[in-house]
Amino acid sequence: MSLFPEELRLYYSRLFPYKEIWQFYADEKHREWSVTLSNDLFVRDLKFANETELKKYLLLKLPSKIDVGGFTHLRELVFDLDLTDYDDVRKGLCGCQEACMCSICWQMMVGGAKVLHEMLQMDFGYSQITWVFSGRRGLHCWVSDPSATALSFEARCAIIKYLTVDRKYLSHPVFERAYKILKPIFFKSIWPVLVKRDAKNQIVEMQEKNENVEFAKSVIFQYLYPRIDANVTKQLNHLLKIPFSFHPKTARLCLPISIERIDEFVPHNVPTLSQLCADLNVTDVMKRKYVRELEAAKLLLKK
């Protein structure tokens, strides 16, 4: 999939949501921006004074990817969930590895996001939480509450430690709640595949022997408990792709998605740059499927 310059020009001149993106990143002129250009040239340490400057630069350079870092020792609390971190369990389940992804293993992202979202709301009291499809096989989560943005490196490390409690303490309250969220996902999407593959008799017995809840929990968590890329969360200057950028390999839009409707989200249906641009040729504005999807997604940027 390619990102053609003429399509990027159309996108940055007519579709990219400058106002919403600038507001989402707190009107912050000290923030680090970085872009990847068509020749794979990566430019870091860019600063923009306002939305107009950002627009001027994007139209001039037509980047294939846009990332942001932190600003003056502050940074949103961010999380990265990626299916490649689940390769050990994906292999024996649906056979997917690395960049490959299917509707079965996508449930690992759904389960991970639901558990993480609940923790961020219930345990930390955050409310400005935005979920964004990464454009290929994962999800990014941006927590923009001022108290989250102000967290130090040490505090972020402590959060990661809390979220990744050792699985041997299965009676921990964190796991009790996660189990309630993950159990239905497991039995709806993962379990039928395991049974079909007759993967492990132990797991088949698991449902019958209801008394063995601890074992059931450990299996369910192995498949669905969020596996967070700790470095992305800890580092204040870590760059992360912004919403409404594109994934350079798939050319798919990094679309903000609603956590309440994550069950209905189908990654393969997310528009590519070409589909968005072709949609602009549809004369009846109401029939522009992808453009309308993009318009609706702008409202999901929580700030």
Ligand SMILES: [Zn+2]
């Ligand atoms: Zn799969």
